[in-house]
Amino acid sequence: MPSTPQAPAGKQQRTPRERARAQTIADIVELGRKHLAEHGAAALSLRAVARDLGVVSSAVYRYVGSRDELLTLLLVDAYNDLGDAVDAAVESVPADDFKERFAELARAVRAWALREPARYGLLFGSPVPGYRAPAERTTAPGTRVVTSLVQILDGAHRAGTHRAGTHRPGISAAEPAATAMLPALAADLGAIRRELNVGVPDVLLARGTLVWTSLFGAVSFEVFGQYGAGTFSAPDELFEHHIAVLADLAGL
Amino acid sequence: MPSTPQAPAGKQQRTPRERARAQTIADIVELGRKHLAEHGAAALSLRAVARDLGVVSSAVYRYVGSRDELLTLLLVDAYNDLGDAVDAAVESVPADDFKERFAELARAVRAWALREPARYGLLFGSPVPGYRAPAERTTAPGTRVVTSLVQILDGAHRAGTHRAGTHRPGISAAEPAATAMLPALAADLGAIRRELNVGVPDVLLARGTLVWTSLFGAVSFEVFGQYGAGTFSAPDELFEHHIAVLADLAGL
DNA sequence: TGTACATCAGTGAACGCGCGTTCACTGATGTAC
DNA sequence: TGTACATCAGTGAACGCGCGTTCACTGATGTAC
Numbered sequence: 001m002p003s004t005p006q007a008p009a010g011k012q013q014r015t016p017r018e019r020a021r022a023q024t025i026a027d028i029v030e031l032g033r034k035h036l037a038e039h040g041a042a043a044l045s046l047r048a049v050a051r052d053l054g055v056v057s058s059a060v061y062r063y064v065g066s067r068d069e070l071l072t073l074l075l076v077d078a079y080n081d082l083g084d085a086v087d088a089a090v091e092s093v094p095a096d097d098f099k100e101r102f103a104e105l106a107r108a109v110r111a112w113a114l115r116e117p118a119r120y121g122l123l124f125g126s127p128v129p130g131y132r133a134p135a136e137r138t139t140a141p142g143t144r145v146v147t148s149l150v151q152i153l154d155g156a157h158r159a160g161t162h163r164a165g166t167h168r169p170g171i172s173a174a175e176p177a178a179t180a181m182l183p184a185l186a187a188d189l190g191a192i193r194r195e196l197n198v199g200v201p202d203v204l205l206a207r208g209t210l211v212w213t214s215l216f217g218a219v220s221f222e223v224f225g226q227y228g229a230g231t232f233s234a235p236d237e238l239f240e241h242h243i244a245v246l247a248d249l250a251g252l
Numbered sequence: 253m254p255s256t257p258q259a260p261a262g263k264q265q266r267t268p269r270e271r272a273r274a275q276t277i278a279d280i281v282e283l284g285r286k287h288l289a290e291h292g293a294a295a296l297s298l299r300a301v302a303r304d305l306g307v308v309s310s311a312v313y314r315y316v317g318s319r320d321e322l323l324t325l326l327l328v329d330a331y332n333d334l335g336d337a338v339d340a341a342v343e344s345v346p347a348d349d350f351k352e353r354f355a356e357l358a359r360a361v362r363a364w365a366l367r368e369p370a371r372y373g374l375l376f377g378s379p380v381p382g383y384r385a386p387a388e389r390t391t392a393p394g395t396r397v398v399t400s401l402v403q404i405l406d407g408a409h410r411a412g413t414h415r416a417g418t419h420r421p422g423i424s425a426a427e428p429a430a431t432a433m434l435p436a437l438a439a440d441l442g443a444i445r446r447e448l449n450v451g452v453p454d455v456l457l458a459r460g461t462l463v464w465t466s467l468f469g470a471v472s473f474e475v476f477g478q479y480g481a482g483t484f485s486a487p488d489e490l491f492e493h494h495i496a497v498l499a500d501l502a503g504l
Numbered sequence: 505t506g507t508a509c510a511t512c513a514g515t516g517a518a519c520g521c522g523c524g525t526t527c528a529c530t531g532a533t534g535t536a537c
Numbered sequence: 538t539g540t541a542c543a544t545c546a547g548t549g550a551a552c553g554c555g556c557g558t559t560c561a562c563t564g565a566t567g568t569a570c
Binding site: 039207 | 291293294295373374380382387395418434436437439440443444459462463465466467468469470471472473476477478481484485486490492493494497503
């Protein structure tokens with residue numbers, strides 16, 4: 001059912017001009033995405049986008065204020081694309097199967113990264129020289145994956161299936177004590193717990209952080225080609241192994 | 253004691269001209285390093301290096317064939333710098349204290365990365381667009397850290413302190429079976445074991461791979477600013493926690 | 505020791521290229537009366 | 538419904554910049570006899 005004409009959606013199309021404008025911006029982002037994929041973030045140029053758009057270079061300044069703003073648009077676009085892929089993957093698993101939800105989250109991150117290596121590099125690779133992402137626009141989309149991960153951990157914790165505490169097999173005798181002894185870390189974890197409104201205890205929140213960075217470490221090595229050529233002929237199997245170990249580590 | 257003049261070192265200084273040449277190349281690498289640190293790999297330019305060297309731009313072509321060759325020199329230089337730092341850190345610990353050797357390796361990687369973020373980014377960040385590292389020159393220096401890590405694991409295994417096998421607390425019931433069931437992964441691990449001439453069993457070699465990528469994942473997140481600003485006020489403590497968990501995971 | 509020649513470092517100009525951004529402008533599309 | 542004006546998209550030229558790489562050249566430093 002099309003929306004009634006007398007009640008246009010607040011932010012979407014209003015006048016034909018605004019629709020055209022929104023379409024052009026979308027085209028610019030799309031072309032920027034393509035350019036990013038082919039030449040990398042540092043080589044992204046407004047002039048090249050203008051060329052592909054079939055328009056003189058100065059014309060794009062009607063739509064984006066500067067090259068940096070285009071980069072920001074692409075950054076947000078990429079974060080949301082990844083976030084959507086992860087959300088869809090997580091949602092495809094029953095809400096109480098936390099272990100499998102985590103596995104699907106990890107697989108979705110890897111699949112997206114392999115599909116979109118340049119965009120992944122923009123998000124998780126070396127910072128683009130001379131560019132500083134505006135936190136107020138990138139923080140929310142940039143934290144979607146880790147938020148989803150923490151939700152899974154929190155869900156498991158609330159459901160009581162989370163293997164927490166010092167008696168859990170995966171935690172050696174020495175380690176929880178060490179964690180408990182690090183006061184600033186405990187304070188940071190407490191702040192995170194409050195910020196995200198979750199109840200995961202320190203030990204597992206700290207492990208969750210490690211699981212999070214480990215996931216991206218494994219994906220980055222594969223996407224950026226850090227494994228020697230031909231070292232792993234079966235990267236899928238290696239990653240499945242990693243998922244199993246990390247899920248165990250996260251107490252799932 | 254200076255070396256005797258009639259027995260000059262084979263590869264080092266021979267004629268004054270060769271010494272001057274070697275010095276200039278070293279200066280170029282040094283300046284390239286500085287440029288890398290300030291502007292990132294993608295912005296590295298022969299002209300800028302020439303300017304800093306106080307020489308006309310075409311003059312540097314007497315020393316390096318192209319911009320890509322300079323990048324390769326810097327890549328090798330950075331890999332070796334990191335490798336030296338890691339080796340020194342590992343060697344500073346008694347040879348039979350494998351756990352502490354691993355901890356020092358990890359700390360050395362992190363310290364080097366925080367000290368040299370741009371060079372770290374060159375090695376472990378997004379690939380430089382348009383540049384392909386020549387494997388014959390970068391493989392050996394590029395594998396120093398992982399080789400050192402595997403040596404530690406192998407040492408622990410040979411010494412019998414490695415907590416290997418299915419009865420080890422850190423390995424959950426389901427996981428080793430899963431690992432054993434992945435045939436291509438087992439083949440890859442076997443090839444690695446033969447290549448590096450070590451005896452670490454599959455389960456722990458696979459975990460070692462995860463520990464390796466996890467280490468760099470954690471370092472990359474910190475160096476590249478993936479943790480939100482101010483999320484971790486005590487990154488040292490977070491990293492120490494990670495070291496403890498990863499050492500446990502690696503069976504150390 | 506002295507001369508003749510070869511080697512090499514560095515010069516300076518030039519090639520063709522692409523970049524971000526500004527600015528005055530032309531026309532087409534919308535809006536107000 | 539028709540006209541007058543405002544808004545906006547897109548043009549084209551220009552600014553100053555930096556880049557990699559080539560090439561014929563000048564001098565200085567080395568080598569052979």
